């Protein structure tokens with residue numbers, strides 16, 4: 001896979017008269033798992049949608065491998081960028097197989113049927129998300145975590161260079177959270193660029209290679225976990241006293257609030 005760098009250059013976005021992304025620049029090389037962190041309303045989903053080409057900034061550029069993301073056709077974008085939204089529609093009248101096969105659409109011609117190669121990609125995506133036994137079930141009969149895994153499988157079926165995931169561990173049990181993080185690391189090692197929004201700082205610290213910390217639409221921290229996980233800065237951004245420790249088992253982030261604060 002060719003080296004693909006995701007570059008955001010001085011992008012800003014207004015909602016009404018509020019600046020929700022504020023002159024933000026970010027450079028994510030291929031082969032990284034980058035976790036977007038920050039409190040509620042910091043702008044993480046907005047930023048991910050801008051990266052996916054689903055919204056356009058008022059100014060600035062989003063460049064993938066030298067190409068302006070907004071100049072790509074929708075089909076070309078879908079071949080290069082897969083996006084897992086925060087909320088997965090529950091009412092789609094599709095089986096898991098039909099839903100995951102939607103990920104192959106950018107690769108199929110109009111009115112063409114999936115070929116053996118597409119079926120092989122489907123089977124691999126289902127297996128990676130442990131969905132083989134649920135392949136024939138309808139989406140609206142799945143649990144929240146099963147539906148989340150179906151959305152991830154659909155994104156995998158796109159075989160895009162870049163994977164953008166908005167809170168992908170929502171609804172997932174611990175096994176599935178850790179399996180997903182391992183899978184994302186495997187994809188990054190194979191040359192994909194993975195960017196995920198996470199609220200669990202400990203999970204992010206132990207599985208992402210890069211952390212990007214947002215606060216009020218600004219990038220206030222970016223780099224390896226030992227650079228970004230600075231207790232005073234994190235406590236300021238999250239407006240809560242936080243303790244950070246690095247143990248044999250990995251990073252541990254916890255509340256440092258005294259009981260008198262509660």
Ligand SMILES: Nc1ncnc2c1ncn2[C@@H]1O[C@H](COP(=O)(O)OP(=O)(O)OP(=O)(O)O)[C@@H](O)[C@H]1O
Pocket residue numbers: 015016020038039040041042043044045046047
């Ligand atoms: N369509 C919209 N119209 C007006 N304001 C919006 C719109 N979408 C988002 N916002 C505002 O933009 C800000 C950033 O929202 P965003 O969803 O990106 O935050 P977030 O960091 O993903 O938050 P969370 O952790 O709660 O999911 C918020 O203050 C939100 O209220």
